[in-house]
Amino acid sequence: MHPLRSITVAAPSRTYDVVVGPGSLAELPDRMRASLGRLGRVHVFVDEGLPAQVSHELTRRLHAAGCTVSSSIVRAREDAKVLQNLYHMLQALAAAGLDRSDAVVALGGGIVGDMAGFAAASYRRGVRWINCPTTLLAMVDASVGGKTGVNLRVQNELQKNMVGAFWQPSLVIADPGVLESLDDRHFRSGLAECVKHALLSADWGDEHLEHWTRTRLAGILAKDPDTLAELIARNVAVKARVVGSDEREEAPGPSGRALLNLGHTFAHAIETLESASPSADRSLAPLHHGEAVALGLICATRTAELTRHLGQGSADHLRSLLSSMHLPTVAYGLPAPGEIVDRMHHDKKVLAGTLRLILPVGPGRCAVVPAPSDDILHQAIEAIRA
Ligand SMILES: NC(=O)c1ccc[n+]([C@@H]2O[C@H](COP(=O)([O-])OP(=O)(O)OC[C@H]3O[C@@H](n4cnc5c(N)ncnc54)[C@H](O)[C@@H]3O)[C@@H](O)[C@H]2O)c1
Numbered sequence: 001m002h003p004l005r006s007i008t009v010a011a012p013s014r015t016y017d018v019v020v021g022p023g024s025l026a027e028l029p030d031r032m033r034a035s036l037g038r039l040g041r042v043h044v045f046v047d048e049g050l051p052a053q054v055s056h057e058l059t060r061r062l063h064a065a066g067c068t069v070s071s072s073i074v075r076a077r078e079d080a081k082v083l084q085n086l087y088h089m090l091q092a093l094a095a096a097g098l099d100r101s102d103a104v105v106a107l108g109g110g111i112v113g114d115m116a117g118f119a120a121a122s123y124r125r126g127v128r129w130i131n132c133p134t135t136l137l138a139m140v141d142a143s144v145g146g147k148t149g150v151n152l153r154v155q156n157e158l159q160k161n162m163v164g165a166f167w168q169p170s171l172v173i174a175d176p177g178v179l180e181s182l183d184d185r186h187f188r189s190g191l192a193e194c195v196k197h198a199l200l201s202a203d204w205g206d207e208h209l210e211h212w213t214r215t216r217l218a219g220i221l222a223k224d225p226d227t228l229a230e231l232i233a234r235n236v237a238v239k240a241r242v243v244g245s246d247e248r249e250e251a252p253g254p255s256g257r258a259l260l261n262l263g264h265t266f267a268h269a270i271e272t273l274e275s276a277s278p279s280a281d282r283s284l285a286p287l288h289h290g291e292a293v294a295l296g297l298i299c300a301t302r303t304a305e306l307t308r309h310l311g312q313g314s315a316d317h318l319r320s321l322l323s324s325m326h327l328p329t330v331a332y333g334l335p336a337p338g339e340i341v342d343r344m345h346h347d348k349k350v351l352a353g354t355l356r357l358i359l360p361v362g363p364g365r366c367a368v369v370p371a372p373s374d375d376i377l378h379q380a381i382e383a384i385r386a
Pocket residue numbers: 047048049050051076077078081108109110111112114134135136137138141142143144145146147148160161178179180181182183186189289290
């Protein structure tokens with residue numbers, strides 16, 4: 001048994017540990033007691049896709065440790081990540097009789113974590129919550145940093161994460177053992193966020209993350225538990241440093257949390273397109289979040305080439321890494337680039353009407369720049385058209 005790793009997230013509003021390693025979920029009650037000071041009522045929001053034995057085992061352990069445990073299943077689909085379902089989650093907390101000294105546990109992927117965190121932020125104006133991510137994407141990215149929320153449907157268009165709150169968890173437990181049941185497509189989606197971190201990690205304490213990821217790829221793809229634990233821990237450490245420096249994404253200039261949106265302005269514009277598919281098999285549409293991020297990273301890198309922030313060949317270099325992870329490097333069924341750029345102009349990251357982009361500007365380094373002309377953006381989008 002390998003020792004568990006622990007990374008501290010020191011955000012101004014709360015400091016907490018992310019415990020990483022095979023078997024870490026078994027330690028949830030002890031770790032919870034240590035971080036919350038007591039174990040009272042706990043409501044567990046369980047991802048619908050998780051094998052039942054994982055949630056049964058967790059609730060059994062909490063119960064054995066003296067918690068009063070209730071649970072409910074949450075649908076993990078983007079079109080179900082909406083206020084109507086949040087309302088049902090809040091009703092479940094009230095029905096379970098949680099008060100402000102009790103705690104919410106999220107056991108699921110990024111959708112369940114974002115929704116359970118937002119329910120915890122809103123219920124009685126805020127109760128503590130523990131995040132137990134069960135997808136790679138949620139382990140390396142979504143579970144850290146306290147962004148919680150839901151999508152908003154406006155004029156029949158799903159606007160991603162439009163309603164939410166910054167509400168840090170009190171503890172995160174990332175057990176790579178639960179990834180065994182995750183399908184390959186979702187597993188690979190998580191790797192896209194790891195590539196994003198590698199493209200910006202040099203200023204955040206891990207200059208060699210891209211090199212390490214490339215050289216350990218065989219172990220990562222084989223889901224070797226110790227390699228996965230190191231992958232998760234290194235990615236969490238990068239994100240923790242960024243979040244600690246700028247919890248609410250308010251830092252001006254090139255230094256803050258906005259850097260984590262690398263590739264995401266492009267990604268958000270394509271992931272809500274019903275028609276966009278990662279392969280010629282259109283039944284695979286729409287794109288998963290991580291697939292859209294992979295494509296968004298290519299667009300951002302191509303934009304950096306076109307604006308001379310990076311030399312020619314950079315986008316191809318990135319494509320080779322993403323392909324070796326079996327991530328898409330082109331999308332099928334994209335609309336005209338103008339439609340995608342219009343959607344980018346409506347992204348919530350647009351500040352005072354000015355679209356800003358995060359672009360890679362050197363090995364492991366990124367910067368926030370005003371968006372270039374629409375013509376350049378069109379060319380960058382053409383780089384991912386099948
Ligand atoms: N809060 C943040 O900082 C942040 C960061 C990145 C992404 N996100 C959000 O995260 C969401 C994407 O999260 P995701 O990639 O984890 O996808 P997801 O939550 O949609 O889960 C993917 C699928 O895997 C299933 N699943 C989850 N765990 C499983 C397991 N162990 N075994 C089998 N099936 C399992 C789910 O039921 C779902 O069908 C998006 O809504 C995105 O906006 C949030």
